[in-house]
Amino acid sequence: MRREDLNDMLWFLAVAEERSFTKAAARLGTSQSTLSHTIKQLEMRLGLRLLTRTTRSVAPTEAGERLLRSLAPHIRELEADIDALMAIRDKPSGTIRISLSDHALESLVWPKLKPVLRNYPDIRVELFSDNGFRNIVEDRFDAGVRLGESLDKDMIAVPIGPDWRLVAVASPEYFASHSVPQHPQELVEHICINQRHLRSGGLYVWEFEKDGRDLRVRVEGQLIFNSSYAEVDAALSGYGIAYLPESIVRDHIDAGRLIQVLDDWSPMFSGYYLYYPNRRQNSPAFSVIVEALRR
Structure with missing residues (x-):
């Protein structure tokens, strides 16, 4: 040839x-x-x-x-060999690509990486925000961030954050003209703010749990987003009930800008994990990222 x-x-x-x-x-x-x-x-x-x-x-x-x-x-094998050669360099360098949700990015990953990366100017990091479940091998990511319950079994998984939960919230303006739901099934009578998973194309089905009983509710509404933070703004603006990570709405709840409902039905989810293929040969740059996130 x-x-x-x-x-x-x-x-x-x-x-x-x-x-x-x-x-x-x-x-x-x-x-x-x-x-x-x-x-x-x-x-x-x-x-x-x-x-x-x-x-x-x-x-x-x-x-x-x-x-x-x-x-x-053959090209992937060649790239892996080159990465392995780069790994012998004393100074961590190269590009690390990570797929993760907007919530994981804003609440956990970026706050942990921001102070560390200043010390490693030769490391380039691409943080690809995507609320769907990507195949990180096929899509050529070095790692991904997911909740513990959704990890693939053939991956190495490193815990990087605490357990957390979703909470149902809406503005006082919304509840001024709508009843407060007392049971998750009552949400089908409300205007809700939906979220679409990019990978599957489907809408997220809201998951609830109480006294060992699991319940999934398909909700309807005027708005569909693929960003949790856009949903926060929509909820604050009175467009309906949103089901969001507690950490990003807690300040709004405490300030009275949002009202939390169905608190006793909001289950805890296993925290975020950084995951990557177990056959991956870790470079110094990747090791820096892993250590920064596991702290």
């Missing part, structure tokens, strides 16, 4: 993974036109159509999928 073919295949891999010439060009640090021309030249040399292009999307053809399955594992 010519060296040019190998380089062009790496560019094909980027387009196939991103499903976009624009995103792939940004990832590779080149122009979209140069990338498109390179892929066309590769297809001409191979005599195969590797990508199907439309005005809105890019997808591998059958031949492209076959090449992607063959090529990707």
Whole structure:
């Protein structure tokens, strides 16, 4: 294989993974036109159509999928070897990518990392806020943050935060014209603020528990968010009842800006864990991140 073919295949891999010439060009640090021309030249040399292009999307053809399955594992292995070589350097450096929810980001991870990263200017950290459950291996993250009850069994898990709970809240303005629910089932008669999981595409079903009895309630309302902090603002503005982490609404409850209901039905959830593949060879940079978060 010519060296040019190998380089062009790496560019094909980027387009196939991103499903976009624009995103792939940004990832590779080149122009979209140069990338498109390179892929066309590769297809001409191979005599195969590797990508199907439309005005809105890019997808591998059958031949492209076959090449992607063959090529990707070898590239990942090469990247892992390079990471291992970087690990012998005394000074922690490199990029660490972490997938996590907005609540974990704002309430736990960023407050812990903020004072530490000043001491390690060669460490680059990408914190990708996503309330869905991502496959961190497929999506090329170094680690993820999830609640303990939702961890995959084949992952190494490091506890990084205390147990916490969700609480149902709404503004005094809302309850001025609506009754206060005494049981979770009464929520179906109320206007509620929903949250959509990006990965599954479904709405979060509110989970309650009392005296060993679990109860799940599907609620309806005018608004759907994928950010807990946007829900806080909507609840403060009187748009309905929200079910949110207690830590981000406690100050509003204490100040009387929000009213908490169904307190005895709000269960505790296992705290957040940092998780990563057990076959991962940890770099000095990754070890710095783990130690900062486990404190």
